[in-house]
Amino acid sequence: MPKHISRLLLLLAGFFAAALAAKWYFTADTFYQYGHYRGKSVAEIAAQEPVYQTPSYCEACHGERHAQWSANNHKSVSCEICHGAAQGHPEKGKLPIPADTRKLCTLCHERMPGRPRTQPQIELAQHSSGQQCIVCHNPHAPKLAGVVARVAGDAAAGATTHAARCATCHGKDGISPNDTWPNLAGQHAAYLMGILAAYKSGAQTDVMMSPIAQTLSDAEIQNLATYYGSLRCEAAPRKSRLGDAAAGKSLAQNCAACHGDAGISSNPAWPSIAGQAPDYLVNALKAFRAGLRKDPMMAGVTRGLSDTDIANLAAYYAAQKCRPPAAQGKGTP
Amino acid sequence: MTNPSDPSGKARRAFLGRLGGAAAACTGALVGAGSLGTVQGAPQGKEHPAAAGSLPMKDYDWTKHRWAFGVDATKCIGCLRCVEACKRENDVPGTAHHFRTWVERYVYLEGEERARIDSHQDPVNIAASGSEREYRFANRYQDAKVEKAFFVPKLCNQCTHPACVQVCPVGATYQTEDGVVLIDHNYCIGCRYCVQACPYGARLFNEDRGVSDKCTWCYHRITKGQQPACVEVCPVGARVFGDLKDRQSPISLFIRNNRVQVLKPETGNAPNVYYVGIDKEVS
Numbered sequence A: 001m002p003k004h005i006s007r008l009l010l011l012l013a014g015f016f017a018a019a020l021a022a023k024w025y026f027t028a029d030t031f032y033q034y035g036h037y038r039g040k041s042v043a044e045i046a047a048q049e050p051v052y053q054t055p056s057y058c059e060a061c062h063g064e065r066h067a068q069w070s071a072n073n074h075k076s077v078s079c080e081i082c083h084g085a086a087q088g089h090p091e092k093g094k095l096p097i098p099a100d101t102r103k104l105c106t107l108c109h110e111r112m113p114g115r116p117r118t119q120p121q122i123e124l125a126q127h128s129s130g131q132q133c134i135v136c137h138n139p140h141a142p143k144l145a146g147v148v149a150r151v152a153g154d155a156a157a158g159a160t161t162h163a164a165r166c167a168t169c170h171g172k173d174g175i176s177p178n179d180t181w182p183n184l185a186g187q188h189a190a191y192l193m194g195i196l197a198a199y200k201s202g203a204q205t206d207v208m209m210s211p212i213a214q215t216l217s218d219a220e221i222q223n224l225a226t227y228y229g230s231l232r233c234e235a236a237p238r239k240s241r242l243g244d245a246a247a248g249k250s251l252a253q254n255c256a257a258c259h260g261d262a263g264i265s266s267n268p269a270w271p272s273i274a275g276q277a278p279d280y281l282v283n284a285l286k287a288f289r290a291g292l293r294k295d296p297m298m299a300g301v302t303r304g305l306s307d308t309d310i311a312n313l314a315a316y317y318a319a320q321k322c323r324p325p326a327a328q329g330k331g332t333p
Numbered sequence B: 001m002t003n004p005s006d007p008s009g010k011a012r013r014a015f016l017g018r019l020g021g022a023a024a025a026c027t028g029a030l031v032g033a034g035s036l037g038t039v040q041g042a043p044q045g046k047e048h049p050a051a052a053g054s055l056p057m058k059d060y061d062w063t064k065h066r067w068a069f070g071v072d073a074t075k076c077i078g079c080l081r082c083v084e085a086c087k088r089e090n091d092v093p094g095t096a097h098h099f100r101t102w103v104e105r106y107v108y109l110e111g112e113e114r115a116r117i118d119s120h121q122d123p124v125n126i127a128a129s130g131s132e133r134e135y136r137f138a139n140r141y142q143d144a145k146v147e148k149a150f151f152v153p154k155l156c157n158q159c160t161h162p163a164c165v166q167v168c169p170v171g172a173t174y175q176t177e178d179g180v181v182l183i184d185h186n187y188c189i190g191c192r193y194c195v196q197a198c199p200y201g202a203r204l205f206n207e208d209r210g211v212s213d214k215c216t217w218c219y220h221r222i223t224k225g226q227q228p229a230c231v232e233v234c235p236v237g238a239r240v241f242g243d244l245k246d247r248q249s250p251i252s253l254f255i256r257n258n259r260v261q262v263l264k265p266e267t268g269n270a271p272n273v274y275y276v277g278i279d280k281e282v283s
Helices: A003-026 A040-046 A055-059 A063-070 A079-083 A101-109 A155-170 A189-201 A209-214 A218-230 A245-254 A278-290 A296-302 A307-318 B010-036 B048-052 B081-090 B123-129 B163-167 B193-197 B229-233 B250-257
Strands: B067-072 B102-109 B116-118 B146-154 B173-175 B181-183 B204-206 B211-213 B239-243 B273-276
Touching: A040 B181, A055 A063, A079 B081, A079 B229, A155 A218, A189 A209, A189 A218, A245 A307, A278 A296, A278 A307, B067 B146, B067 B250, B081 B102, B081 B229, B163 B173, B163 B193, B181 B211, B229 B239, B239 B250, B250 B273
Parallel strands: B067 B273
Antiparallel strands: B067 B239, B102 B116, B102 B146, B173 B181, B204 B211
């Protein structure tokens, strides 16, 4: 073989060996283990820790909330949508409770072209007059309509029960002679049904009311609610010595969505509070604030109220006429 | 084609034969050189890993699953919680223009032939959310005369014949046995061929790390028996995920009970995200 050919071959062999050595050196160990890629990378990617846990993770500690949430309409909305990913919780601190619910809830519930008709949607401008959603809606049990009870009792039978059992405290005509107890005349029958049933079942407790309600039959509760709902409220507006009605009026804007602008509620599920005795209103609000009277909505809205705020609110509602000028058909829904 | 001086083509056949012999000899030499230990680990076809009995993960057998994804566009409300969950779960860079999954809004206005399409990274929608790290659709069509509108969630289709894998020059992206296309971030050289090759625009480039990035159907979650984060948080069940090898899995039922379609079937990628409730404008 001519010399120049053998040299060339030697050179080529050298290149070939160098290429093989480089390939051997630079190729990762597990490359080609499963295919044309580094086999170890599969396990590396799979080893990443999940950031989002699942509602069952939350249930371990927040069982009560979880039970309420999973029994209601928001059960398809997982905890971490609103409270953020739970990785590192509780070791690394609390998860946020969303502050701006008007921003959060409208992500799903603002009326928008393209959303399916089955999705509950609101016109933001016409809904709740700028209030936070949680004023009326409990995010873990958001639906309100379900709480309106149907009332179909006998008003005459209710009047008899009233005279025998209730008139001493709540007054002959449902207008209480004492500042401690509420007027019942003209109150929404659905609300009265609900609260009496709660006293009877023990869901709500009161030193006076619980023993009385426990002796009432379901029919008697129906009759009483119908009777009070059919009465006209003749209570005169009251002046409070404790609070300032004008200051209470501005605070009362936060209550208007449920209890009406002047304390006459338009939704039969919630009580009208106009014209009630200021002492009664103060006691009721303080009981909600302290958690003695149980209501998730009222607990939320009273949490931030000072004693002065409560006195002012009570003064405002006590000063309102409990029968609006244009007498409306209150009572059964 | 045939050589006019040799109509039978015998000469060429002989030449090719000799060439083949030479090639065989070279291959022999190569195998001889295989004492260097370079090519002996090469796979003998796809069944190799299972045959060898080796699995990449201890607690998870990737030969027993074939994952697929379903999207019911008739249910989507455009809340973009999936986008947020994905970004958080997978630590996707913070700007609105980096995302592994997204939701498109299609709006047909009266008198217009084509849909207006926007997504969370549209400037109007960024302005509505107030931040590039929060996601919401601006209610920009509330006063317009809308003829038809709907939302379409999108993500990687984990194609059966993925174009992105084919173009990768270094073997940094690949398809797993259970049908998910992954990226080996330690091997990726950041050339972005794959970003261009994807017919669905599903890949993104992570400038912080200098590598391509993509949806993995949360491979770290599904191999632990969980759902992908976007499926986990979807409040209306518009996203469906499951195992095609399980006849009763949510995705098997979804495909069986609905008239499903895939995006751009003509590209031959054989995508694995099945859609319900979209129209021809969506691709």
